Amino acid sequence: MEKKMLKNKYWMGCLRAEADKSGNVDLTVDFPGQLAEPTHLVVMVNGLIGSAQNWRFAAKQMLKKYPQDLVVHCSKRNHSTQTFDGVDVMGERLAEEVRSVIKRYPSLQKISFVGHSLGGLIARYAIGRLYELESREELPQNSDDIGDKCPIEEPKERIAGLEPVYFITSATPHLGSRGHKQVPLFSGSHTLERLATRMSWCLGKTGKHLFLADGDDGKPPLLLRMVSDCRDLKFISALRCFKRRIAYANTSFDHLVGWSTSSIRRHTELPKLQRGPVNEKYPHIVNVEAPVTARNHEEDRSWNNSNGFKNFDMEEEMIRELTKLSWERVDVSFRGTLQRLLAHNTIQVKTKMINSAGADVIQHMIDNFEP
Template sequence: MGDKRYKNHLVILQHGFHATSQDFNIFINYFSKQSQLDNCLFIAAKNNDYFLATHEGIDKIGERLFKEVKEIYKENQQCEYISFIGHSLGGLIVRYAIGLLYIDGFFENCCKPINFISLTSPHVGSRRPTTTLYNKLLLFGANNFLSITGKQLILTDSHILIINDENVEEKEEKEKEEENTLPLLVYLSEGIFLKGLKSFKNCSLYSNIYNDLQVSFCTSDINVINPYRLTFNNIKFSKKYRHIIENNSEDNYNNSNNNNNINNEIIENHFKHDTHHELLKRIIINLNQIKFKRYHMYFNSILSHTNVIVRREWLNSEGYDILIHILDHFENSKSLSSYN
C-alpha cells in the first residue's frame, strides 16, 4: 500500500441514513488493495456514527463532516487532492460539507477537489405524488417520524440560511415572514453549495433504475422521468459491469442526459400536482448546471440500495461489479498531468 507520506489523495466516504462508517469496510478494503490507487488515503467519516445522528438534519450532519475533514487533513497535510464518495443521504451530507469547505478556502489552500461520487442519493429529496394512499403514508411517516432530516427530504422544513464569505448560519423559522424562508434542499442547490460542487473535476451520479426501496431513480439521477419504464425489455448491460446499463455514450456506459438540457415543459407537467412544484423545479434546474456523469444500474433484488457499496459480503456481494466500475472511472491525481 505504500508509506503514508506518499499518499497525496484524500478520499472521504460518508454513510447515509441509519448507517455507520463500518458500512464502507468492504468498499475501503477493496479500493485500498488496488495498486493504481496506492497514493490514495481512504477514510470513512465517523462523526455521524452515533445513534440517531442522521436524524438531526443534513445541515448539522454536514457541519460535523466539514469539521471532521479539516481534522483529518491536519493529520495528513501531505495530501494535495481530495475526493468524496457519498452513499444515500451521504451524498447530500457531502454536498453540504463541500459548501462549507468552499467558503472556508479549503479547496484553494489545502486540497484540490477531484471526484464527487454519489451512490443512490436523494438529491431532489424524497417527495412522492400524493395520488395514492401508499405515497401519502410515506410522506406522513417522513414528516412525523424521521425528525428534522425527514422534513428536509420532503421539503416541509423552513429555514433561513445566512451566507457570507466567512460562515453559514442556519436558523429555524420563528419570527421571520414565511416567504423569506426556504427548505434546506433549495439552499443546497445554489450559492456556495453549487459553486463548491462545480469546482470538482469529476462529478458522478450512480442510480438504481428499479428495486431501490430507499431512493427512487429520478431523485438520484436528478431527473424528472424514468426513461426505462417503457424500454426496460430492450435495455443492454455492459459485458464488463453486468449491473451497469450500456448506452452509446462516449465511454459505452449509460450516461443519460449528459448534456444537462432540462425540458421545462416536462418539468411543469411532471410536478404540476405537487404543492412544492416550483421548489422541485428550482432544485433540478440548479443542480443540472453541473455536468454530471450519470451511470444507471439494475439489480433484480430489493437489496439494490446496499448492493452498490457491498455493505455486507454475505448479503450484497452481487454489487462487486459496481466497485470495479467506480474504480475504473475514478479520477486519480497520479493520472493528472496538470490541474487548473
C-alpha cells in the first residue's frame, strides 16, 4: 500500500530535467506548492562513447520510488569521443562537475555514484579527487569546568563535503582489459590479447589505461595506482568511506567486459551458478553475494621501485588491494533472451527499446537503495 502511494505521489508531481550550459542533466521531481529540498545526490556516469541519455531509464525508475529525496545527475561532461581522453582527465572533469551540481542544491547531505562500464573507473578516479577528511571538533577555550572532558568527534570522511553512501558499478572493468580473458571477444586467444594491447592507442589515452599500457613514464599504470592512495589523490580511502560498494557483473555474453574483471574476482573464485534466478522478481539475477573482506596480505610491492611493475602480476595486485574492502557482488545472466548478445548494454538498459530485459537488474539496484 505504501509503495503504491509513493508511485501515485510521483505521478502527481512533475519530473523536471534541468540542463546547464555544459549539457549536464539533473532529474528531480517537483510537487505543486512545495519547495523541493532533496538530500541525496546520485551521480550516474556513462561508459565508452556513451552519453547522459544512457542512464535515462534508470534515473526515472529511481525517482519513481524516491521522488522527494533524490537529485539524479546524469553526467554529460564525458560523452562520445571525449571518453577517449583518459580515465584521469575524465575523472577530473567529473569531480569538477559534481562540485558544480552540489552548489545548485544547498539541501544535499549525501552522495552516491552509479557507473556503467568505463564510467565506474571514471567515478573511482573522481572520488579520489573529491575525498575530504573533516577536522575534529575543537574543545571550547573558555570552559568553566576544566575538569569536565568534552567528547571530541572523530574526523569524518566526506566526498565533496557530503556523506558517501553507495558506490555502484555495472559491467565495469575494475582490473582493466589486458589479457587473462578479460575481454571475452578475444576468446582467450593470447595472440589477440597481445595484439589488442599493442593497438590500445586506437582508443586514445583511455585505451592505454584500460590495457595497462601507460607505464612508459616510469610510473605504474594508472589503474594499478588507483588501488592505493597517492599524495593528493586518496583513491582507496575514498572508496573505503562509502557505506556500501556493489558490483553488478554479466556472467556471459558480455563481449567487452569479462565476468572476472567486473566482479573483482580471480577466475578460480567465480562461483558455480544455480539454474534459474535467486528471486522470481529479478529473473536475470543468478547470484548475490554478501560483502566479504579479504585478508590483508603483507607482500613485497615491487612496482614501487623504478620499473619493477613490468615484471609484476598487476591483476593480482589490483584484486588483492580492492578486495581488502568489502564488496557486494550481483551476478547477472541474460541467457535465454534475445538480448543476451547485447548484455553489456542490457545490464544498464542503455536503450529501453532494445535493452528492456535489464529492467529487473535496475529494479534490483533501486530496491536495495535507501535514500
